[in-house]
Amino acid sequence: MELDVLLKELDENLTINRVEKSGKALYIYCDINCTVAKCKYCGMESHSVHSRYIRTISDLPIQDYQVKLVITVPKFFCANERCSHKTFAYLIPFAASNSLRTKRLDDYIYRVGMKNSSLEAEKQISDSHVSVSNNTILRIIKKSGTSHRL
Ligand SMILES: [Zn+2]
Structure with a gap:
């Protein structure tokens, strides 16, 4: 493709x-x-x-x-x-205003973050070549918490 x-x-x-x-x-x-x-x-x-x-x-x-x-x-x-x-x-349409990441990247970080401890999530996300700090992972989870259903 x-x-x-x-x-x-x-x-x-x-x-x-x-x-x-x-x-x-x-x-x-x-x-x-x-x-x-x-x-x-x-x-x-x-x-x-x-x-x-x-x-x-x-x-x-x-x-x-x-x-x-x-x-x-x-x-x-x-x-x-x-x-x-x-x-x-x-x-x-694909990124919140002022966001440094696309919505689909935030979604990915959110999904990994919800399934793992924060240290494990950080490792898994950085292994997949996304550079994001632990704090950012937590922020994305907190922010998305209300708009996502698991
Ligand atoms: Zn106008």
Whole structure:
């Protein structure tokens, strides 16, 4: 399967520019290919891109490599004069805002964390080429505790 296909599962607007290997990490540089978006504050559609910014998000590992998505995310102007915001960022569907990890990576960490003692979970997760601290594992379990059913 092509890498492109795997990433389209996250968001069909993702397109890969290039992939770089650095140590034990794969950096996948991608764009969000989207020229129209709805303002997340007022719902009005915008066709005008204000700027772009880079967001780096860790995803599930591929073979022995950590995966880091380096994503160029568009910001749009909101044309609605009554909107409380002049600009808004494209809403990435596969990661919580400000999260450094994809939701599916958090899910994986959560599942391992729930099945093991925290030391065992940390070892198992780092053996699977995900670098995450014990504190982060605990935080993910606490945060997800209310939204997951076992
Ligand atoms: Zn708006």
